[in-house]
Structures are given as C-alpha cells and as structure tokens.
Amino acid sequence: MYSCEQASKLSSRAMEQPLTLSEHLLHRMHLMLCKRCTNFARQIEFLRRASSNVPEVFEKDEG
Amino acid sequence: MAEQDDQAQSLETHRKYLQRYALFHLRDASLAEDAVQDTFIAALAQFQRFQGRSQMRTWLTGILKHKIIDLTRNRGRGLPADAFALGEDEDRGDGSFNARGKWVDPPADWGMPDAALESSQFWRVYQECCQRMSKRDALVFSMREVMGLSSEEICKKIEISTTNLHVILFRARLSLRNCMTKNWFGVHHE
Numbered sequence: 694m695y696s697c698e699q700a701s702k703l704s705s706r707a708m709e710q711p712l713t714l715s716e717h718l719l720h721r722m723h724l725m726l727c728k729r730c731t732n733f734a735r736q737i738e739f740l741r742r743a744s745s746n747v748p749e750v751f752e753k754d755e756g
Numbered sequence: 757m758a759e760q761d762d763q764a765q766s767l768e769t770h771r772k773y774l775q776r777y778a779l780f781h782l783r784d785a786s787l788a789e790d791a792v793q794d795t796f797i798a799a800l801a802q803f804q805r806f807q808g809r810s811q812m813r814t815w816l817t818g819i820l821k822h823k824i825i826d827l828t829r830n831r832g833r834g835l836p837a838d839a840f841a842l843g844e845d846e847d848r849g850d851g852s853f854n855a856r857g858k859w860v861d862p863p864a865d866w867g868m869p870d871a872a873l874e875s876s877q878f879w880r881v882y883q884e885c886c887q888r889m890s891k892r893d894a895l896v897f898s899m900r901e902v903m904g905l906s907s908e909e910i911c912k913k914i915e916i917s918t919t920n921l922h923v924i925l926f927r928a929r930l931s932l933r934n935c936m937t938k939n940w941f942g943v944h945h946e
Contacts (some may be wrong), residue, residue: 695851697857697858698853698858704930708925709925710907730863733933734865736866740901740929742870743873746779748901748902750879
C-alpha cells in the first residue's frame with residue numbers, strides 16, 4: 694500500500710504522463726480508500742483548470 | 757485619422773495585457789517591460805507572417821511566451837544561470853507529510869470550487885499564493901499551467917530532467933493548494 698505522500702505524488706505525475714499499469718492500479722486503490730488523497734487529487738485538477746483561466750483574468754482587468 | 761487613433765488605442769490595450777501577463781511570470785516590472793518590448797520588436801519584424809492567421813492578441817501572446825523564457829534563461833538577468841538545477845536536498849518536502857508519509861493537515865473537501873473562478877477576490881488570493889512559491893517553482897508551474905506548454909517542451913527549454921520537473925510541479929501544486937486552503941477555501945465568504 695502506498696503512503697499518502699506517494700499517492701499524492703502519483704496524482705501530480707499522472708497529470709504529466711501516463712502511469713505504469715501497476716502504479717495506476719495501486720494509485721486507484723489508494724484513492725478508493727483515502728478521502729484525503731481523493732480531495733488532494735481533485736484540488737490540484739481544479740487548480741489546473743483555474744490556472745488555464747489566468748490569461749482571461751488579465752483581459753478582464755482592462756479598464 | 758480616426759482609424760489611426762483606434763489602432764493606437766488597441767495597441768495600448770494589447771501592451772497593458774502583455775505587461776500583466778509578463779509580470780505574472782517574471783515578477784519584476786522592468787524585466788516584464790523588456791519582454792513586452794522584445795515582443796513588439798519581433799512582431800514588427802515578422803508582421804507579414806501574421807496577417808489574420810489568428811487574433812492579434814493570441815499572436816502577440818505566443819511571441820511573448822518565448823521572450824519570457826528567453827529572458828529567464830539569460831545569464832545574470834532575472835534568475836541565476838543554474839536556477840533550474842535541483843539541489844540534492846530539495847526533495848525533502850515542505851512539512852505537509854510526516855516521516856511515515858501521512859498528511860499532517862489532511863486535505864478537506866473544497867466543495868464546488870468552480871464558482872470561485874468568477875470572483876475577482878479569488879484571483880487576488882491565487883496570485884498572492886503563486887508569489888509565495890520560489891521564483892523557479894512559480895515559473896515552472898506557470899509555464900505548465902498558465903502558458904500551457906507540454907512537460908517535454910519545458911524540460912527542453914529550461915534544461916531540466918523529467919524527474920526534476922515532476923518534483924517541482926508536485927511541490928508547486930502542494931504549496932498552491934495549501935495556500936488556497938488557508939486563504940480562500942478554508943475561510944468564510946459572503
């Protein structure tokens with residue numbers, strides 16, 4: 694079983710490259726059992742979505 | 757004459773936008789000005805290649821991204837030449853986990869965070885949180901998430917390994933998440 698630290702590192706790495714099959718399965722299993730790491734994974738995905746909106750925010754600043 | 761005034765005004769709007777964009781990534785007003793100036797010079801030089809292929813703003817922003825990266829790579833300007841090399845002890849972690857890899861302050865649910873994207877206060881907090889990261893971490897993070905460059909492009913452009921990139925991005929995401937929890941999602945809003 695992965696620790697939360699390892700699982701959250703995998704959540705971050707999965708946003709950059711596909712995990713190996715065994716990494717993927719262990720990661721999924723950890724998330725299924727761990728609400729904390731599920732929250733973390735959702736939050737960094739939200740932050741990615743938010744960050745892609747930053748240029749639009751610079752547009753809105755225009756007065 | 758009126759048309760010329762319009763053009764001058766839209767150029768000024770573009771300049772302000774580019775300045776904000778550059779400042780976010782470079783965190784230094786005069787460096788940001790350099791990047792914007794370099795962008796306009798390059799844009800003038802290749803103006804025939806523009807002609808309606810895309811929107812002016814998108815085209816200028818595309819050039820600006822390269823200028824920002826060029827500036828940060830230049831020795832003695834902005835960041836030290838070896839700014840992107842990772843030291844040996846850098847993978848220590850930031851105290852988010854204990855020695856056994858458990859969360860010290862476990863992430864709680866953010867609920868439905870997307871509504872926050874409409875709030876200008878949210879964006880102020882977001883920008884402040886980005887500033888709390890080291891210059892390098894913030895720049896790598898914003899190259900990936902704001903500029904939307906691929907992992908491969910970033911590794912090639914700033915000459916770091918994929919492993920280093922993953923370490924930096926993980927640390928940046930952890931830091932931004934912690935800061936946004938403390939200053940936005942963990943506090944009450946009207």
